[in-house]
Amino acid sequence: MSDTVSRRSALRLMGGAIAVAAAATGALTPPAHALARPEAGAGPRLEGLLAKLTLDEKISLLHGATDPASLGQAGYVPGVRRLGIPPLRLTDGPAGVRVTRHATALPAPVLLASAFDPSLARRYGRVVGREGRALGQDVLLSPMVNLIRTPYAGRNFETFSEDPLLASDLVAAEIKGIQDEHLIATVKHFAMNNQEQDRMSIDVRVDEQTLHELELRGFEAAIDAGAGAVMGAYNKVNGTFSCENKTLLTDILRDRWGFDGWVMTDWFAAHSTVAAITAGLDMEMPDGTYFGTALKTAVQNGSMPERLVDRSVRRVLSVMDRFGLLDGSVPPRPDRDAKAGAAVALEVAKAGATLLRNENRTLPLTPGGTVAVIGPTGSLPFVSGGGSAHVVPDHADSPLDAIKSRARKVTYALGEDLFGKAIPAAALTPAFDSEAQKVGVGKVWTYDGTLTVTASDEWTFVLHFSSAPTARPEVLLDGTELFPQAAGYGEYFQGGLVSAAPDGLSVRRRTLTLAKGAHTLRITAQGGADGLLFRLRRSTGATRAQDVAEAVSAARHARDVVLFAYEDATEGLDRATLALPGHQRQLIEAVTKANPRTTVVLNTSSSTSMPWLNSTGAVLQMYYPGQEGAVATAAVLYGECDPGGRLTQSFAVDDAHHPVAGDPRRYPGVNGTEEYSEGIHAGYRWYDAQGERPLFPFGHGLSYTSFSYGHLRVRRAGRGLRVSFTVHNTGRRDGIAVPQVYVGPSPHLQLDQAVKVLAGYRRVALRAGERRRVEVDIAARTLSSWDPKRHDWVLGTGRRTVWAGASSRDLRLRTSVEVGK
Numbered sequence: 001m002s003d004t005v006s007r008r009s010a011l012r013l014m015g016g017a018i019a020v021a022a023a024a025t026g027a028l029t030p031p032a033h034a035l036a037r038p039e040a041g042a043g044p045r046l047e048g049l050l051a052k053l054t055l056d057e058k059i060s061l062l063h064g065a066t067d068p069a070s071l072g073q074a075g076y077v078p079g080v081r082r083l084g085i086p087p088l089r090l091t092d093g094p095a096g097v098r099v100t101r102h103a104t105a106l107p108a109p110v111l112l113a114s115a116f117d118p119s120l121a122r123r124y125g126r127v128v129g130r131e132g133r134a135l136g137q138d139v140l141l142s143p144m145v146n147l148i149r150t151p152y153a154g155r156n157f158e159t160f161s162e163d164p165l166l167a168s169d170l171v172a173a174e175i176k177g178i179q180d181e182h183l184i185a186t187v188k189h190f191a192m193n194n195q196e197q198d199r200m201s202i203d204v205r206v207d208e209q210t211l212h213e214l215e216l217r218g219f220e221a222a223i224d225a226g227a228g229a230v231m232g233a234y235n236k237v238n239g240t241f242s243c244e245n246k247t248l249l250t251d252i253l254r255d256r257w258g259f260d261g262w263v264m265t266d267w268f269a270a271h272s273t274v275a276a277i278t279a280g281l282d283m284e285m286p287d288g289t290y291f292g293t294a295l296k297t298a299v300q301n302g303s304m305p306e307r308l309v310d311r312s313v314r315r316v317l318s319v320m321d322r323f324g325l326l327d328g329s330v331p332p333r334p335d336r337d338a339k340a341g342a343a344v345a346l347e348v349a350k351a352g353a354t355l356l357r358n359e360n361r362t363l364p365l366t367p368g369g370t371v372a373v374i375g376p377t378g379s380l381p382f383v384s385g386g387g388s389a390h391v392v393p394d395h396a397d398s399p400l401d402a403i404k405s406r407a408r409k410v411t412y413a414l415g416e417d418l419f420g421k422a423i424p425a426a427a428l429t430p431a432f433d434s435e436a437q438k439v440g441v442g443k444v445w446t447y448d449g450t451l452t453v454t455a456s457d458e459w460t461f462v463l464h465f466s467s468a469p470t471a472r473p474e475v476l477l478d479g480t481e482l483f484p485q486a487a488g489y490g491e492y493f494q495g496g497l498v499s500a501a502p503d504g505l506s507v508r509r510r511t512l513t514l515a516k517g518a519h520t521l522r523i524t525a526q527g528g529a530d531g532l533l534f535r536l537r538r539s540t541g542a543t544r545a546q547d548v549a550e551a552v553s554a555a556r557h558a559r560d561v562v563l564f565a566y567e568d569a570t571e572g573l574d575r576a577t578l579a580l581p582g583h584q585r586q587l588i589e590a591v592t593k594a595n596p597r598t599t600v601v602l603n604t605s606s607s608t609s610m611p612w613l614n615s616t617g618a619v620l621q622m623y624y625p626g627q628e629g630a631v632a633t634a635a636v637l638y639g640e641c642d643p644g645g646r647l648t649q650s651f652a653v654d655d656a657h658h659p660v661a662g663d664p665r666r667y668p669g670v671n672g673t674e675e676y677s678e679g680i681h682a683g684y685r686w687y688d689a690q691g692e693r694p695l696f697p698f699g700h701g702l703s704y705t706s707f708s709y710g711h712l713r714v715r716r717a718g719r720g721l722r723v724s725f726t727v728h729n730t731g732r733r734d735g736i737a738v739p740q741v742y743v744g745p746s747p748h749l750q751l752d753q754a755v756k757v758l759a760g761y762r763r764v765a766l767r768a769g770e771r772r773r774v775e776v777d778i779a780a781r782t783l784s785s786w787d788p789k790r791h792d793w794v795l796g797t798g799r800r801t802v803w804a805g806a807s808s809r810d811l812r813l814r815t816s817v818e819v820g821k
Contacts, residue, residue, distance in 0.1 A: 046317055049326070050310060052083055058313045059295050061085070063288035071136045072100030074267070074388070075286045085317070086325055090139040090186075090285070094158045095384055095626065096391035097131045097140075104131055104341030105383050105393035107349045107626040109143065110606070113160035114352035114623075114645035114701070116738045117763045118173035124348055125177020125185075127341045132183040134336040138325065139184045139229060141388070145171040145218035146193050146233075148606065148649045149682055150660045150667045152575045154196040156606035157385050157624055161648035162683030162698065163758050164214050165782060168221035175225040182323055182330050187222035188231035189266055191215050191248055192676075197574045197668040200269075203236040206676040209752065211237075212786040212793075213680050220257055228261045228319040232281060234269045243269050249280030262315040274304045282312035338394050342628055349632030351736075354621040354645030355702040362597050362617030364639025364704060365560055368408045372554040373400050374415040374591060375564035375584075382564075382603040384624050386499060387571025393627035399564060399601075402634035411558060413551040415587045417544070419501050420462030420537030427452050428521070434536045439527035447523040451477070456516045457541045464505040465534040472506070473525035473534050482510045498568035498581075505533070548587055552594045561598040562637060563591055569605035574668070578609040578655050588612045601633060607651040607658075610695060621645070639704055644736030644763070646701035646807070650684050650694040659686035680752055684808045688755035699740050699758075699807035705731030705768065707806070709739065712813035714802050716820065719780035719795060723759075725804045725813055727774055729766035737764045741776045742803045742811060743783065746796025746819065751785045753796070756803065759783075778802075783819055797821055 050058075057080045067076035067089065075090035092098035095106045104127055106112075112124050125143075132140050144155065148162040160167040171187065178185040192204040192215055206215075219230070230253065232243035242248060243265045253259045264283040270276060270290040277295070284291035298304040317326065324330030355363070365371065373379075381396040404410045423434045429450045439445045453459075461482050465472045475482045501507050525532055555561045565584050569575060579585065592598045592615035599618040602608060603625070613619065620643065622633055636643050652658035659682060660667035665675045681689045684698035712725045723741050741760040745753035760776035783800070784793040797819050805811035 046314065046321060049083060049085075049317065050314055053080065053313065055296060055299060055306065055309070057083075058309050059288075059292065061313050061316055062282060062295065062309070063284040063291040064286035065288070072098075073137055074098070074141060077283070084326065085320070086138075088138045088320070089136060090141055091132060091135070091137040092388040093128050093132060093140045093142045094144055095389045095624070096393075097128060097135050097137065098388060098391055099135050099137070100392065101135055102392050102394050103135060103336075104338065104345055105391040105396070105627040106341075106345050107352060107629065108157040108385060108389065108605075108624040109160055110157045110648060111352035111623040111625060111645070112348050113166065113170055113648045114354050114621075115348065115763065116166070116646055116761050117351060118169045120348060120351060121170045121173040122177035122180075123344055125174035126180050127177075127344045129178040129181030129183040130334055131336055131341060132178075133181060133333050136333070137183065139186060140178055141186050141188065141231060142178075143171050143174045143185070143222075144188050145222060146189055146191075147215055147218070147682065149194040149676075150574075151578055151607045151649070151652060151658055152667065153194055153606070154569050154573045154575060155387070155571055156649070157569055158389050158571075160218075162650065163648065164217035165758050166648060166761070167218040171218050172221040172225035175222055175227050179226060179228065179323075181334075184228035184319060184323055185222075186229040186231050186264070187219060187227045189233035189242075190219055190230050190253070190263075191233060191242060192237050193233035193235055193242075195574055195668060195674075196572055198672070199234045201235070201672060202669050203239060203673045204676065205238060205673055207679065208788040208791070209786045210676055210679045214682055216252065219253075223253070223257045223259045228323065230259065230261065230263045232263055232265050232269060234266050241269075241271050243281050244272055244276040244279045246279040254280060260315070261319045262312065273298050277304065277308050277312060282315050342394065345626045346628035346632055349622070349625040349629050350635055350641045350644070352623070352645040353632065353636045353643045354647060355618065355636075355643035356621055356647075356651075356696055356700065357613065357616060357619040358702050359617055360597075362560070362599055363620070363637060365406075365562075365599075365637050367406050367638055369560060370409045370558045371403055371407045371411075372551075372558035372561045372595070373403055373410060373412045373564070374551045374554060374561060374587070375566070376414060376416055376418045377566045377603050378562065378564040379412060380418075380502060381627075381630055382566060382624060383627055383629065385569050385605055389571070389624075396627050397630040399562075399630040399633050402630040403562065403637070406634060406638050409558075411554045413554040414547050415551040415563070415591070416582055416584055417539050417547055418498060419464070419507065420460065420539050421543055423451075423536060423538050427454075437525065437534050439525045439532040439534075441527050441529065441531045443527045443531075445523075445525045445527075447521065449521050451519045451521045453514045453516055453519065457514060458511065459514045460509055460511040460539040462537040462539065463508045463534065464501050464537070466505055466530075466532055471526065471528050471532070472508070473523055473532070475536065476520075476522040478519050483508045498566070499570070505535075544583055548590050551587060552590050555591045555595040555598065558595065559597065561591060561595045562601060563588060563598055564601045564603060567604040567608065575606070578607060578652060578658075579611075580604070580608060585612055589615065592616050599637065601637075607649055607695075609652065609654045611654070613695070621647075639733075642704050642733070642735040643702065644738070646699050646738045647696055648698070650687055650698045651696040653693070653695045657692060659683065680754060685754040685757065688808075694809075697807050697809035699738070700810070701738065701807075703735040703737070705729055705733040705735035707735070707737045707766070709804060709806075709812045712802070712804055712815050714815055714817040716817070717777060719821075720783065721759075721778040721802070721817060721819070722775060723778060723802060723804065724773060724775045726771060727764055727766065728771040729768055732768050734765070734767050737766060738762070738806070739764065739774055739776075739804055740807065741778065742808065743778060744801035744803075746783075746785070746800055747798040749785050749794065749796050751787060751794075753785060756801070756808070757782070758808070759802075795819070795821060
């Protein structure tokens, strides 16, 4: 028996005892490796099956192929019918199952994380797991556990947090939920995929301590939770592509953590054959560029032993066997339970709703009052972000309708036009119907004319079109293409709200200043297999002024205003700024001046700068709230539930004051290299180290009631700590508290340490006037630092400070305790 297997067996026995003890004490974070995962193994039966496979059949299990009966999923592995090895269908699913059929559109993972509730994350996972199997899928390409390092990252909404402890707890719980339903979970993207810009090539330079203390903790927790598969990232780590990085794929993932599942590439992330499979990669997706014919050739010409192919096939088959896919013991595919999925989606959206500001009792709103609803996302439901996270929802209600059901009188104003208005016919010579041009199958339609502008102004051209992005109309203004094709996935993964019109047409925008006078306009459109429908619209300074004036008028004539602000994000693209896009700042400033009882509801992907903050009455962060988002938002606005969410990431004041600001070597990188020179001081740790004040700190979130904290006690519990304190609801309403425990550095470690780190938390529902004693266990791992000289964790002994409070900057209780060996 190998040392690795012996270690896993011992951990399995030990883990059960620890898990029971943790449940009995209310501990939220059991020690590392405490949660046992099922053993995949490869016994005689699997070895016999492997021996029957031909080389071609083995290789067919190690790369993607075209699905003859595609369900719209992301990937397909054909299986080997003659030996009873079924195919595998692999689907995206960070916020619900992404196929062509309807599925429950869950809130974005960042909103789930805002609830600070691993038990809810497990239920979230179970919804996705059941629906994945019901919709014909076998492998879920989720969850994503990369940390939120830069606020610009386009996929921040798809992941959990800037904090490794919180991310670890949640990813472990969600994976357990997914795999409770017999769907194989794939944790991604291993590792350091913390931005979309240059993600295919960027070389992330990170020191060993930072790597282990921050990014890798979530992946380790996923392995401990039993994740069946790991997806390698696009980027390089310390000079080597992730998908052929032996340090990551073998030394850490398998030798240190004991992972016994398989590793696949992100889509088109393979770069080699022999180097990749030798380093520990098992499967190339979505095709076989490197793991198809090239792999067979490498075996046949002797440049690679066949045992490496066998090793990878064994890993795939072992996981399939663990899930009952080889012997037929996997339960029959269930029917979708859309009602149950919707109930969880609603609960998550309410639980993660985060109230950032609430002045002069702006919220909750009074039922039966007069309300002005302003903003495009007030009438158009913002369900999800784009790219891999896009789901075809069962339904998506309008926040406007949800508010109407609770108010006596509601007026609506657009405020910010997302989709443009018709170009006046008089401005086009010769005239053509810019609102509805149809081009027949295989036909080519061309317009050569003039656009006449009566006054110099800023124009936003908005193109709506029905065909695939590669076949959209070409529009040249004064000889310059208005909507050039974007390179790579940035074009393919347009999605979410802003990139699709209400009738489903794709949308692109271009803003520029036009001088008064005539401008040449040339449009060329070609009808594809289904023909082409397109329209060309515009917004100008004049139309925007009219929209704002209507919004201001509505605000003045209502007691309360709910202004919905948006920011669309998607895989493949990073944000350019923390500011809200378009002219939303001017809209908010004008509306709040007209009516200070304005609540701004943010449907944004990540942290947002708010130069308009002090003029608002309230700010409610809802991120991308899923198909039940409208009902959830209205319920929070009207106080039908307490806003129980807390920030899982720090919000910066502006673009100049955050951990990667001002140094392009940190972000987005220089000459293809990105340096994690902030080290372990990411997120709130950076703000503490720099003495910088965030706009809103990690862990922040308000309630409709008030809480006091007292009677902090800390004692040693094994190599960890047990912290207890009292939380008292001092208000007149029931509410949700999320007390957080932080711990300071060790005086004995000669290593870089943070001013404080999150060490534990609890989500507590308290009735008005209720007082409760809360216990939080701090694991030895949380009290440890990674020593790059020892290549291992070292317990931080000595007297250490322990805080408890409502956020990383609202710590009301403090004591110290001696941590021993």
